[in-house]
Amino acid sequence: MLVSIALAGCNDHAAQTTTRATLVRTTIVQPRDRQASLTLTGEVQARFRADLSFRVSGRVIARTVDVGAHVNKDDVLARLDPAEQQADVDAATAAVASAEAQLRVAKATFERQKALIASGFTTRTVYDQAQEGLRTAEGVLEAAKAQLGTSRDALGNTVLRAEADGLITARNLEVGQIVPAAQPVFSLAQDGERDAIFEVYESVFLGQTDSRRVTLALVSDPGVAAAGEVREISPAIDAKSSTIRVKVSIENPPAAMTLGSAVSGTVKATAQKEITLPWSALVAAGRKPAVWTVDPKTQTASLKPVSVGAYEAGQVLIKGGLEPGERVVVDGGKLLSVGQSVTEEGGQS
Numbered sequence: 001m002l003v004s005i006a007l008a009g010c011n012d013h014a015a016q017t018t019t020r021a022t023l024v025r026t027t028i029v030q031p032r033d034r035q036a037s038l039t040l041t042g043e044v045q046a047r048f049r050a051d052l053s054f055r056v057s058g059r060v061i062a063r064t065v066d067v068g069a070h071v072n073k074d075d076v077l078a079r080l081d082p083a084e085q086q087a088d089v090d091a092a093t094a095a096v097a098s099a100e101a102q103l104r105v106a107k108a109t110f111e112r113q114k115a116l117i118a119s120g121f122t123t124r125t126v127y128d129q130a131q132e133g134l135r136t137a138e139g140v141l142e143a144a145k146a147q148l149g150t151s152r153d154a155l156g157n158t159v160l161r162a163e164a165d166g167l168i169t170a171r172n173l174e175v176g177q178i179v180p181a182a183q184p185v186f187s188l189a190q191d192g193e194r195d196a197i198f199e200v201y202e203s204v205f206l207g208q209t210d211s212r213r214v215t216l217a218l219v220s221d222p223g224v225a226a227a228g229e230v231r232e233i234s235p236a237i238d239a240k241s242s243t244i245r246v247k248v249s250i251e252n253p254p255a256a257m258t259l260g261s262a263v264s265g266t267v268k269a270t271a272q273k274e275i276t277l278p279w280s281a282l283v284a285a286g287r288k289p290a291v292w293t294v295d296p297k298t299q300t301a302s303l304k305p306v307s308v309g310a311y312e313a314g315q316v317l318i319k320g321g322l323e324p325g326e327r328v329v330v331d332g333g334k335l336l337s338v339g340q341s342v343t344e345e346g347g348q349s
Contacts, residue, residue: 021341024301024332026294027281029322031273039266041219042198044250044257046166046189054080055157057181060173065186067171071162077186078173080158089155092148099141106130106137166190167259189259194250196228196263199243214248219262227251228265274309275318281330282308282316291322292329292336294344301329301336 058080065077113130116122170187173179196216212230217223228248237244248265250257257263281291283303290305306321322328329336336342 021299021343022301022332022335023345024292024294024329024336024342025345026327027277027330029275029277029324029326029328031275031324037266037268038204039264040198040200040204041262041264042196042248044253044259044261044263045195045197046191046259047193047195047249048164048190049169050163050188050190051184052077052160052163052186052188053182053184054078054160054179055181056080056085056154057179058082058084058158060175060177060179063171063173063175065168065171067168069168070166071168071188072165073162075162077160077162077168079160080179082155082158085151085155085158088151089148092144092151095144096141096148099137099144103134103137103141106134110134160185162188164188164190169259194253194257194259195231196248196250196265198246198248198265199238199241200246201243202237213267215266216248216250216257216263217266218256219264221256222264224254224256226253226257275322276315277318277328278315278330281328281333283333291318292333293322294327294329294342296327299341299343301333301338301340301342303338 060078061081062079063077065071065075071077110130110133113122113127117124117127166188168186169189171185172183173185179185196214214228214230215225216228217225228250230246231249232247234245277291283290283292285303285305288305289308290303292301293304294301304321307319309317309319311317329342331345332342
């Protein structure tokens, strides 16, 4: 009797410890059309920029503009001391006057020899010498006039003028400084078309985009937006930053998009069929990612390895391992084991 009572007690205990089904939340896998986007930060720059310099050397005696000043075409930016160039002009002017006097003498000599040879009172040799002297004097005068023109150009080049309407973005001279010829002293960003410049990592070009269209917006004020189109992609990778420079033309840029403004550029990728799951659905099978799936017939859990395409905020993109229509555990998977019975929250999710 004691043995029978003991066995009966063991059966009651086993009945009480029957495994209960684990409560989980699930979702049915359904691939959706997903259009990803990429946003990078760049800078607004003028499409046409020029480094301005003097064509002659000299000492700066005046500077009329500074960085940030807007100038019009032919506005004076700076002046050099013109004393040396003025002296060259004076010398060239005197050389022209001397050459003109020599030419008058040569012409008179030739005309006299021409009259004498017609009447037979001179020789052909003397006549030829007079003719040659006339041609030489004409050449000397032409050379003197050319030198005078060069000297006047040099004198005019002591004044640096703006080549176009635009904004001064850099300055590299001070009054009293000696500047050599062709050394850049101002940088001019010309008015008109604007570009947004981006430094893009090479991996970005591995994706497929819908078009070359880019949506631009000010970083400081996203409400100021404009449309753009990729105009130029550098064929070389920058050795220091390992990036590629991309220039995006800005269509009808707003007035607030001034030079040097930081802008964000967003481009959309080609829509693709992708399976997205929340982070909570992802577990590990050894060292590989996996998810828990539920068999709708037996209501038991099984672990299924998957391939992850990308990780994003709040979700993961599954590129392989799941089929449409499968039921995946998205919450409660940490308490599961293979073959365990589950109860889905609210019945079927």
